[in-house]
Amino acid sequence: MSAKPDVSVVIPTCNRPDLAVRAVRSALGQTHQNLEVIVVVDGPDEATTAALDEVGDPRLNVIVLPERGKAPNARNTGARNARGRWTAMLDDDDEWLPTKVARQLELAEAAEVESPVVACRMISRTPRADNIMPRRLPEPGEPISEYLVVRRGLFYGDGFVQTSCIMAPTALWLKVPFTVGLRRQQELDWTLRALREPGTQLIYADEPLVLWHQDENRERISLENPWEEQLAWLRSSRDLFTPRAYAAFTLSVLSSMAASTRDGKLFRELLAEAREHGRPGTVDYLTHMQIWALPPSVRHRLRDVVIGRGSKNQQPRPDAD
Incomplete structure (x- = not known):
């Protein structure tokens, strides 16, 4: 690829070739085409690399790490290799709807701060039901930690941020990397730390732009306790x-x-x-x-x-x- 992309998409993956390919295709299928997709394979994984080789899109860059370091390390590696001004994270078991990047770029370019953190609503899909999250957006002056974790009812999802929903300047991802070794609440930890940086603000697209698959019969980090x-x-x-x-x-x-x-x-x-x-x-x-x-x-x-x-x-x- 000779042209510099506007957006870099970072997808960490390990031993889930079918899911990784699904995530990659949802990123490559965006209406905004000037992007690159960086898949960071977390350790040697022949099945995944072979499946990604079949995608056949020059915008796809696959990095295979020599040993497993878990998702935060893989995301940080992807951000260090990003060429776009903006970097968006996508978990390998999620999908983007086609206008996700275009809509977030629109919001980012219209932002009045230097380093906007642009999130979006998503469709949370379980084997039983679909729900749209977050159910509300931040209110003016509301502390971000309270928006993200304080419930107004007995169930989570009032305020919410999830990794696959976040786009931010690549420079911010480099300045504030993910915490390596943290198994849960990785996006909460990153968001709270990133928004302490000068010139940042959390901005949401009102519409759902991500499909979050919460398959409860599959091993997922978010099911660990x-x-x-x-x-x-x-x-x-x-x-x-x-x-x-x-x-x-x-x-x-x-x-x-x-x-x-x-x-x-x-x-x-x-x-x-x-x-x-x-x-x-x-x-x-x-x-x-x-x-x-x-x-x-x-x-x-x-x-x-x-x-x-x-x-x-x-x-x-x-x-x-």
Whole structure:
């Protein structure tokens, strides 16, 4: 490729050739064509490299790492090799709708700040239902940590950001890389740190532009429950959160990870953590209790029913392919 692309797309992948090809095709199929797609294969993976070789598009660049370093390291590697002014992240198990890049470029170019972080709504697809997330966008002056983690109801998704929805200046990805070794909340950690940089602002496209596949019968990092690791990260990152957001994260995200232990002592310890270092609200206490009282399968079905009622007037788009 001789022409410099406007946008670089970074896709980390490992041992999922069919999903990687689906993600790549959704990126190459964008209405905005002046882009490059950088797939970072996380360690030797002949099946994936062979499948990508069949794509046959000169805009595709495949980098194979010599050993596994996990998704944050792969994303950082992709950003270091990006040639576009803008870089957008895409997880290998997600898809973009065709106008995603064009719409985000439009918002980025119209931004009044030097380094806009442009996100978008998405279609969250589970085996049971489709829902559009986030359900609301940030309000003027709202602290970003509170927007992203404080719930207004008992279920997550009021405010939300997901890796496959984010486009930002390549220079910002280089200045603020992903935290290598962090298994969960990678995009939350990155977003909160990136938005502390001068000249940044979180901007959302109102329409859903990403298809987020939450296949619950497939191994996914977001299904892991490393609550001790997450508690250590939260404590070390306290300055990224307001007291209100700190309490909300503790009693929702951390609580949902720890509840599988069924340890009453841990239930109380998380309450104490939220009270000592945060400012819990009524919804936070209710969320904590329902997480520990109800099995995950029941919570998921209840969420689909409750949230689905509010999403009926929103029109999810068809599959990207």
